[in-house]
Amino acid sequence: MNTPATLLYVYAVTRPTRSLDEVLDTLRGIGQAPVLLLPTTPTATSTATLAFAASEVPEDDFNEHALKDHFENLEWLESVARAHHDVVQTIATHATVLPLRLATVYQDQSRARQALAAQHHTFTRRLDELDAHTEYGVKIYLTPPSTAPGPQPGDDAAAPQNAPASPGKAYLHARRAQTHAREAVYTQAQQAAVAIEAIAARHASLRVRHAPQSGALGGPQENVLNDAYLIPDDQAEPFQNALADAARAFPDLRIEVTGPWAPYSFAMPAPDSPPGPPEAPS
Template identity: 75%
Template sequence: MNTPATLTYVYAVTRRTEPLGEALAGLLGIGRAPVRLLLPTALPTAPTARGSGGLAFVASEVPERDFNESALKDHFEDLQWLEDVARTHHDVVQAIAALAPLLPLRMATVYQDESRARQALTAQHHTFARLLDELQAHTEYGVKIYLTPPTAADARSAGGATATSAAPTSPGKAYLHARRAQHHAREAVYEQAKQAADLIEAIAARHTTRRARHAPQRGALTGPQENVLNDAYLIPDDQAEPFRRAIADAARNFPDLRIEVTGPWAPYSFAMSDPDSPADPRQSPP
């Protein structure tokens, strides 16, 4: 049960298994609070499709002063706080995913108390069970395409013979010529990125079941390289290695790009795509 100054933080929905119960004994969540399973307030009226165990929330207590609606608005501007919470949330999710089927919930999904969390699990039980069945024996992988930063070599390679046979006659013309050559070089790299994206899509059609498009990453997450593709794929477990090998083979055709496969991850991009999924996770249900 919650102490007076805490909220119930929910990391994921899972199915109860014996190995999972044993592993939770030493698992710590946000603020090093013990992680536990919360069961629904009532048994479902129909069994789950694969029936490997009843559903449960993976939860822990968090300080109300840090996770109430007002505090979260402030904390979401604090990058260090966000990084710490996101890392712990991810660590808990990945630890559970290694032991049992799992639907990861969005960071900062909180309920006013344990009773409200149990009620929410009961209300959403059949939706969660169906989503777990759909994601059974699937794992999420990401594919990213990065462009390398422009360099003086870009301008020289794009300029080619023109750069030497028709040298500009003034510093101003030389500058414009170099800028034009660099622009052409970057256009060529963007064209390579488009071709690479088309090839990745063709590979994904053979090995994956679903795709989620995410906005390209910016700033400190990418460094000097430009991220132009940031997709996630849901892949049957027996197709994961063939998919990774096919992407690695394709990447060799694009030496001016960095093509990166990330994962395996719990299915963050696909767990809550259902219209019946919980609303704003920062607010407790009424």
């Protein structure tokens, strides 16, 4: 009976440590496969040893053609992403980790070692930047404004108080009230974004601004800011406390802080010119 062909799935780059070896004894990855550390030997220009955290996966599921089909299968994709995340997060609690993108695979251990050696300098530099840091996410959500049409300054000032409003005027009043409420909430969001940036300037090493989430990811409330911050471990508590204090000044917003996470957003250098704070729709 032939043994099914396998590929090597790589989750992350890290530095081998004794405590990490002990964790990997019981850690399982995709398909409950054991996770191993695949180290490279030090180079002529560096004495640091790096390793891929990897496991074997079926070649039939992870070859190029199979992946194209699987990426259309949300159930399969969610299962793989969850296993990938669990491995990376577990490693992150014991060592500095550089997460790799989903479905990074190599033909075999030899090919993986070659790739690790070829990028040894880049990986080492990035791990040095991530040492003693953790990622936190900060999101701003708009709470739905009240749509009750209250009287607006200057609206029909000369009309009798007891005169019934026509359906057309009632509709216009409601639309105007909605517009005013929405503009006020967006103003709060802009102010909150400025406050968050000021807090991050005191506590964060790096920031990445992601696109706001929409649809099922965003939930029923509108997401207008979706930032990730790389926070030194000794600044994590002050950073979270400062955000909690700032959030109380913006009652019409929901400011959500998530983490600690492995530094997914900082696996590559942050863009030089992130976009600005949220703007109200014109």
